[in-house]
Every structure is written in structure tokens, then in C-alpha cells.
Amino acid sequence: MKIEIITIGDEILIGQIVDTNSAWMAQELNRIGGDIIRITTVGDVVSDVRSAIDAAMSRSDIVLMTGGLGPTKDDMTKNILCDYFDSRLIFDKDVKQNIDDLFAKRGIAMNILTENQALVPDKSRVIMNRVGTAPCLWFEKEGKILVAMPGVPLEMKWLMSQEIIPRLENLFRENGTILHHTCQVCDYSESALAEKLSAFETAMPASFKLAYLPKAGVIRLRLTGKGLEATLLEQQMKALIQELHHILGGAIFSDEDLPLAQIVGKRLSADNLSFSTAESCTGGAIASMITEIPGSSAYFNGGVVSYSNSVKSSVLGVSTQDLTDFGAVSEPVVRQMAIGVSRVCGSDCSVATSGIAGPDGGTADKPVGTVWIAAKYKEQVVTRLYHFGKSREFNIQRASNAGGILPHYL
Amino acid sequence: MKIEIITIGDEILIGQIVDTNSAWMAQELNRIGGDIIRITTVGDVVSDVRSAIDAAMSRSDIVLMTGGLGPTKDDMTKNILCDYFDSRLIFDKDVKQNIDDLFAKRGIAMNILTENQALVPDKSRVIMNRVGTAPCLWFEKEGKILVAMPGVPLEMKWLMSQEIIPRLENLFRENGTILHHTCQVCDYSESALAEKLSAFETAMPASFKLAYLPKAGVIRLRLTGKGLEATLLEQQMKALIQELHHILGGAIFSDEDLPLAQIVGKRLSADNLSFSTAESCTGGAIASMITEIPGSSAYFNGGVVSYSNSVKSSVLGVSTQDLTDFGAVSEPVVRQMAIGVSRVCGSDCSVATSGIAGPDGGTADKPVGTVWIAAKYKEQVVTRLYHFGKSREFNIQRASNAGGILPHYL
Numbered sequence: 001m002k003i004e005i006i007t008i009g010d011e012i013l014i015g016q017i018v019d020t021n022s023a024w025m026a027q028e029l030n031r032i033g034g035d036i037i038r039i040t041t042v043g044d045v046v047s048d049v050r051s052a053i054d055a056a057m058s059r060s061d062i063v064l065m066t067g068g069l070g071p072t073k074d075d076m077t078k079n080i081l082c083d084y085f086d087s088r089l090i091f092d093k094d095v096k097q098n099i100d101d102l103f104a105k106r107g108i109a110m111n112i113l114t115e116n117q118a119l120v121p122d123k124s125r126v127i128m129n130r131v132g133t134a135p136c137l138w139f140e141k142e143g144k145i146l147v148a149m150p151g152v153p154l155e156m157k158w159l160m161s162q163e164i165i166p167r168l169e170n171l172f173r174e175n176g177t178i179l180h181h182t183c184q185v186c187d188y189s190e191s192a193l194a195e196k197l198s199a200f201e202t203a204m205p206a207s208f209k210l211a212y213l214p215k216a217g218v219i220r221l222r223l224t225g226k227g228l229e230a231t232l233l234e235q236q237m238k239a240l241i242q243e244l245h246h247i248l249g250g251a252i253f254s255d256e257d258l259p260l261a262q263i264v265g266k267r268l269s270a271d272n273l274s275f276s277t278a279e280s281c282t283g284g285a286i287a288s289m290i291t292e293i294p295g296s297s298a299y300f301n302g303g304v305v306s307y308s309n310s311v312k313s314s315v316l317g318v319s320t321q322d323l324t325d326f327g328a329v330s331e332p333v334v335r336q337m338a339i340g341v342s343r344v345c346g347s348d349c350s351v352a353t354s355g356i357a358g359p360d361g362g363t364a365d366k367p368v369g370t371v372w373i374a375a376k377y378k379e380q381v382v383t384r385l386y387h388f389g390k391s392r393e394f395n396i397q398r399a400s401n402a403g404g405i406l407p408h409y410l
Numbered sequence: 411m412k413i414e415i416i417t418i419g420d421e422i423l424i425g426q427i428v429d430t431n432s433a434w435m436a437q438e439l440n441r442i443g444g445d446i447i448r449i450t451t452v453g454d455v456v457s458d459v460r461s462a463i464d465a466a467m468s469r470s471d472i473v474l475m476t477g478g479l480g481p482t483k484d485d486m487t488k489n490i491l492c493d494y495f496d497s498r499l500i501f502d503k504d505v506k507q508n509i510d511d512l513f514a515k516r517g518i519a520m521n522i523l524t525e526n527q528a529l530v531p532d533k534s535r536v537i538m539n540r541v542g543t544a545p546c547l548w549f550e551k552e553g554k555i556l557v558a559m560p561g562v563p564l565e566m567k568w569l570m571s572q573e574i575i576p577r578l579e580n581l582f583r584e585n586g587t588i589l590h591h592t593c594q595v596c597d598y599s600e601s602a603l604a605e606k607l608s609a610f611e612t613a614m615p616a617s618f619k620l621a622y623l624p625k626a627g628v629i630r631l632r633l634t635g636k637g638l639e640a641t642l643l644e645q646q647m648k649a650l651i652q653e654l655h656h657i658l659g660g661a662i663f664s665d666e667d668l669p670l671a672q673i674v675g676k677r678l679s680a681d682n683l684s685f686s687t688a689e690s691c692t693g694g695a696i697a698s699m700i701t702e703i704p705g706s707s708a709y710f711n712g713g714v715v716s717y718s719n720s721v722k723s724s725v726l727g728v729s730t731q732d733l734t735d736f737g738a739v740s741e742p743v744v745r746q747m748a749i750g751v752s753r754v755c756g757s758d759c760s761v762a763t764s765g766i767a768g769p770d771g772g773t774a775d776k777p778v779g780t781v782w783i784a785a786k787y788k789e790q791v792v793t794r795l796y797h798f799g800k801s802r803e804f805n806i807q808r809a810s811n812a813g814g815i816l817p818h819y820l
Contacts, residue, residue: 013447018429022451038423041448277694284700291692307711345725
């Protein structure tokens with residue numbers, strides 16, 4: 001089934017916001033076996049929205065639209081949809097009730113603009129939006145589907161997860177079962193991994209696909225199987241996962257499709273251990289990544305961003321002699337940072353980074369991108385030297401991820 | 411002049427990457443007065459790319475394409491372009507020389523795939539790509555322009571900044587001069603700011619536009635003037651900026667269109683002062699934001715992420731009595747954190763945050779979104795209470811920005 005996404009919003013066309021909605025939707029649709037062939041962004045202009053709908057409905061089986069349904073703009077989009085589907089606006093008392101309930105919860109009065117949101121095209125099926133006032137509209141015409149959703153990410157995600165994806169999943173299921181498994185791999189470049197797995201890929205059953213999703217030193221390796229016989233598919237999936245582990249060994253640091261910080265958090269929680277961070281070149285990015293996860297205060301005690309050498313020695317207790325002899329970017333220093341922050345923050349485990357993020361500060365000996373990382377897990381400490389690239393942003397990302405992965409070796 | 415952007419790439423359609431290229435291009439084009447009417451993403455499929463080009467060239471004056479020019483894929487895109495522009499591929503020795511130079515610099519040998527990149531359509535003007543092997547191709551047909559660029563962000567940005575934007579700017583200049591000025595505003599919601607400025611907007615000369623670009627508690631207010639008389643325009647701009655300052659006073663924390671962390675850094679550098687951070691609810695996000703800026707080590711000594719109360723007292727010296735009496739999210743605690751981290755990191759200035767990021771941990775007294783922030787500038791300390799929202803991600807962002815802005819009051 002061919003799917004298109006249409007995003008309506010002037011704010012995207014002037015570059016005010018990045019269209020992250022489409023990427024999220026594409027990922028979710030892909031997961032359930034949808035085939036996205038085009039993403040189009042147009043402004044709040046009747047003729048542009050209409051021409052985008054015409055073209056998308058002629059090419060694809062399913063069209064998902066976001067945006068243009070806010071209280072000040074909804075007449076436009078709803079009128080365009082009425083026109084396209086030969087429909088007219090009628091009052092929907094359930095939508096009105098949903099809006100009343102939301103407003104009562106928030107303790108504010110409803111205005112006339114919001115009242116308009118209870119008007120819906122008579123040929124659409126209304127899908128209730130429990131987290132916002134604009135209803136989601138589901139249209140069908142000549143075997144094709146168009147769904148119009150609000151563009152507010154929270155509302156779009158709620159509607160997609162709770163309502164749209166399950167319906168589409170049922171629709172797709174008529175074409176068979178879909179199974180996914182994601183392994184997260186480190187220590188490989190994308191091309192080196194593809195080479196390592198080339199025989200594996202060639203031997204895979206035809207009903208399976210392997211996708212490489214690389215980001216800043218981590219490759220998410222997603223196996224997807226499609227077929228009519230669920231039991232067979234599951235057996236094949238199990239065997240393929242086993243074989244991947246056999247080929248890649250310790251390079252697979254997780255079999256769950258979760259953010260790295262959540263994987264670290266789950267292991268610490270399971271082992272009932274606490275954690276802290278000592279960061280130089282990553283400048284707080286690891287602590288920030290760890291604390292993005294709700295509930296991280298249960299295992300994260302805190303951290304020290306020891307940017308200057310004096311903070312490294314005075315707060316973390318790194319030997320000033322070693323700082324002089326080996327430099328801040330060195331094995332002895334990063335090891336002492338990890339041990340020091342564990343002591344200072346009273347934690348069982350820790351990670352420490354020290355490197356040259358760039359763009360300046362590199363030497364012939366230690367060029368930009370040189371990063372030492374240490375991980376302490378209870379009494380064990382492991383240290384490792386990395387050579388990343390020239391971009392400061394990328395080096396910080398790579399080093400942060402490497403810092404999250406390193407405890408995996410202990 | 412109507413502009414469209416076409417992005418070619420399967421990786422966007424499967425949600426593997428977010429299309430940040432388009433947002434960046436849209437912002438740059440908007441700045442020089444371009445009017446982007448549509449952004450289209452298609453996969454590496456000949457018929458889809460061709461139909462996207464046909465439609466865009468029929469609607470718009472300028473079409474900018476990115477992607478599909480890599481060594482393994484360039485035949486496809488180049489052939490489509492040859493077909494559309496009735497052109498044929500010829501060998502370009504300057505492109506070949508550019509590729510040779512790049513490979514020599516990187517110390518690697520050229521393979522046959524890369525050699526193909528020296529083939530270019532004879533009806534295109536070649537714009538040399540000094541940071542990558544795929545050349546940029548500029549076509550003109552019936553008064554319309556199509557530019558094909560590689561999709562690698564670094565290469566696209568280099569080509570846009572160095573080559574394409576200056577050319578388009580010249581083209582647009584025939585329609586008059588464009589002036590911009592950006593004020594960065596805090597302490598207002600977008601709607602409150604629009605209300606405050608409604609008389610100002612009504613009275614603005616017709617040749618001026620005001621754009622609101624809000625993000626996590628900061629509104630970038632961009633004044634744009636277009637006209638034929640440059641001197642008049644400059645005078646009008648000056649008067650408008652003065653009036654904005656008159657109306658908004660201290661709520662304008664910068665007249666430069668720079669990231670917040672860079673504004674903080676510039677002030678510290680100018681005053682020759684050092685800085686440190688003590689973070690609870692922001693969990694390292696402020697330190698991370700500060701250290702994203704190249705050269706920040708000149709003024710940033712370091713920071714402490716005091717997530718647990720015990721780190722607050724043992725490392726930063728916050729009174730355990732105050733932690734018990736007032737709680738971690740309180741004025742006395744956040745003040746002591748700011749003073750403490752300045753002492754511990756030996757810095758002249760500091761910022762401290764303590765709040766409830768959510769989703770859990772709120773009470774009737776201090777609901778999720780309650781954040782205390784302190785800023786210390788030399789001997790002065792200011793503290794302030796904020797009430798943000800329910801989303802953890804948003805609360806961390808808002809609190810980080812507020813932490814960056816608060817020193818502005820000292």
C-alpha cells in the first residue's frame with residue numbers, strides 16, 4: 001500500500017520549525033509495513049492544499065494530513081476537504097462534549113472559535129482527539145483513505161499511536177503478519193557492518209529484510225519479516241537473531257529498540273546500582289542524556305563537568321602531576337576522573353570523558369577527535385581511546401554515545 | 411519569486427533521518443526574501459523524481475534539489491536532469507581536478523564510481539563543490555532556475571552559503587534591498603507579545619514585516635524591510651528598532667541573532683569573567699548548551715549536576731537544614747547552589763537550577779513544572795521562580811533557556 005504524508009504549515013516553509021512530525025510518522029508507518037512514497041509540505045493556502053490532496057490521492061492508497069486544523073484555520077482545511085469529498089459541515093455533539101470536557105479540566109471558558117471545531121464534514125468518520133480540541137477526520141473514497149489530523153506533535157502522536165496505527169495495522173494484516181526485531185550494534189561503521197553481514201543477508205529467507213539505521217556511532221539493525229504464516233515467521237526470526245549474535249558477538253549491546261540512556265538506566269535499576277558522570281569534552285551532554293529519561297533520579301546521583309584542569313584536580317581529585325605529565329586527554333586522567341566522581345557523588349558506577357572536541361586545540365600527537373573514555377562498574381574500571389572526526393558537534397555526540405556504551409563491556 | 415525545495419532520499423521516507431536540510435534552506439532563503447511555497451520529499455525512484463521536477467518547475471520560478479548525487483546514485487539523478495533539460499553527459503576536467511585534489515588531501519585512491527562524478531550535463535553550469543566530490547549543477551530554462559546539490563548537510567550548507575545564496579541574493583536585489591534585524595525577547599508568550607505589539611505592527615511602514623519565531627521561552631522577533639531606497643529603509647529600520655526597545659524594555663535580551671549560549675559567552679568574554687553551572691532539574695543541559703559553542707573553555711570552568719540532595723550538600727555546600735526545611739526546589743537552596751558552584755569551580759559567575767521536571771514528583775504545593783533558578787554575576791545574585799508545563803522535555807528546555815537568560819538581569 002502506497003502512503004503519502006501532507007504537512008500543512010507556513011512555519012515549516014519559513015524554516016521556523018523542523019518537520020519532525022513526518023519523520024516520526026514515517027518511522028511508525030514503516031514499522032507496520034507501510035510504504036511511504038512522498039512527503040509534501042505546503043502553506044496555509046487553499047489552492048496549494050487542494051492541489052497537494054489531488055495529486056496524493058491520485059498516486060497513493062492512503063494519505064495522512066497534519067496541520068491546518070487549529071481553531072483559527074480549520075474552516076479552510078475543513079472546507080477544502082468538504083469540497084474534495086463532496087461533503088458539508090454538520091454539528092457533532094460528541095465532539096462538542098469532548099471539547100467541553102477538555103475545557104472543564106483546564107478550567108477555562110470556551111470561545112466561539114473553539115465552538116467551530118465541533119463542525120465536521122458529514123462524510124467523514126470522526127476519531128475523537130482526547131488530548132486536544134480538533135477532531136481527527138477519516139475519509140474513504142474509491143477504495144482510498146485520507147486522514148486529517150492536527151499538527152500539534154503531542155496530539156498527532158496520541159492519535160497515531162492510539163487510533164490510526166492500530167487501524168492501519170489491521171488493514172495491512174490482511175496482507176500477512178509483520179515481525180520486527182532491532183539489535184543495537186557498536187564498534188562498526190555502516191559499510192564494515194554491511195560487509196561483515198553480506199553472507200548473512202544473502203542467505204536470509206526472501207520474506208526478511210535487514211535495515212541499517214546508523215546514528216553517531218550506534219547502528220540500529222532492524223530485521224523485518226513479512227508473511228502469512230506467523231509461527232514459521234517467528235521461528236525464522238528467532239534463528240536469524242541467534243545467528244546475528246553468533247556473527248557479531250559483543251558488538252550487539254542491546255536487543256531492545258530503546259534510547260541508549262534508557263538501556264543504561266534499565267541495567268543500573270536491575271542491578272540496583274547508582275551512577276554518576278565526570279565530563280570534560282562532552283561538557284554535560286552525557287548527564288543530560290541520562291536525565292532526559294523520566295525516573296532517572298532513582299539511579300543517577302549527579303555529575304561533574306570538569307572542563308578546566310583545576311576542577312579536575314580540586315573537585316575530582318585527579319593528580320596534578322599526572323595532568324602535567326600525561327595531559328588532560330590521557331588514560332590516567334580519565335581513569336582518575338571516573339573513580340573520583342564515583343567517590344564525590346557516592347555512586348557505584350560512573351563514566352568519564354576527556355578529549356579534544358574541536359574545532360581547535362588539537363596537536364600532532366592528539367588531533368581533534370581524540371577522546372579517552374573510562375567506565376567504572378562497581379570495582380571494575382575499563383578505559384578506551386577513540387578517534388572521532390573533525391566536527392565539534394559530531395565528536396560530542398559520538399563521545400556521549402561511546403560513554404553510554406562503554407559500561408556494556410563490564 | 412516562488413521557490414520550491416525537492417529532497418531526494420529513501421532515508422527520509424523511512425524516518426531514518428529528519429529532513430533538517432529543508433528547514434535550514436528555508437530559513438536562509440527566507441532571510442534573503444525568497445518565498446518558499448512547497449517542500450517535497452521523494453525516494454530514489456526515477457518516475458517520482460521526474461514527476462516532482464515537472465510539477466515544481468511548472469509552479470515555481472526557482473527549484474532547489476538536494477540528494478541523489480552520491481557516487482552510487484548520481485547516474486539516476488543526472489540522467490533525469492539530462493532528460494528534462496534535453497542535455498547529455500560530458501566529461502568536465504575541472505570537476506575531475508577538484509575530485510583529485512580532495513582525494514589527495516584525504517590520502518585515498520579514487521575508484522571508478524567517483525570518476526563518474528566528473529560527468530556533468532552539458533547544459534548545466536557547474537558550481538564547484540570544494541568540500542565534496544559531487545558537483546553542484548545550475549540549470550536555466552524558460553526563465554526558470556533549477557539547482558541540484560548533494561544532500562550531505564555539510565556540502566549543501568557550504569554550497570548554499572558560498573555560492574547559491576549570493577547568486578540568488580543578486581537576483582532578488584533587482585527587486586530592491588532587503589534588511590533584517592532580530593531582537594530576542596523573553597518573558598512573553600507569543601500571543602501576549604503580539605497583543606503588546608499590535609499598535610506597533612499596525613503603524614509599521616507597509617514595506618516592513620514582523621515575524622515571531624518562538625522556541626522554548628525565547629521569541630526571536632525578526633523585522634524585515636524590503637524596498638528600492640536603501641537609505642530610507644535603513645533609517646526606518648533604525649527607528650523601528652528604537653521603538654521596539656521603548657515598548658519592550660528589558661524583555662529584549664539581545665539584538666543579535668545568535669544562539670543563547672553564544673550570547674552568554676560573548677558577554678562573559680567581554681567582561682573577562684568565568685562561568686560555572688549547578689544543575690538539578692536541567693541535569694547537565696545548560697552545561698551542554700554552553701559547551702556546544704567552540705572556544706567556550708575560555709570562560710567555562712565547569713559545573714556540577716547535583717541531582718541528589720546529598721551531592722547538593724556534600725559537593726556544593728547547600729545547608730542540609732535548608733534542604734529539610736524548604737525542600738530542594740526552593741529559593742534558599744538554588745541560591746546556595748549558585749554560590750557554592752562558583753566557589754567549587756573558582757568562577758566569577760554561575761547559574762543554578764532546581765525544579766520538578768516531571769512527569770512525576772509534583773505535589774499540590776510544587777506541581778510539575780515548578781523551577782527555581784539563580785544567577786550569580788560577580789557579587790550579585792538574582793533568583794526567580796518559574797511555572798512551566800507538564801512535559802519533561804519541554805520543562806528541561808524552558809529551564810535551560812531561562813537559566814541562560816537570567817544573568818541578563820544583572
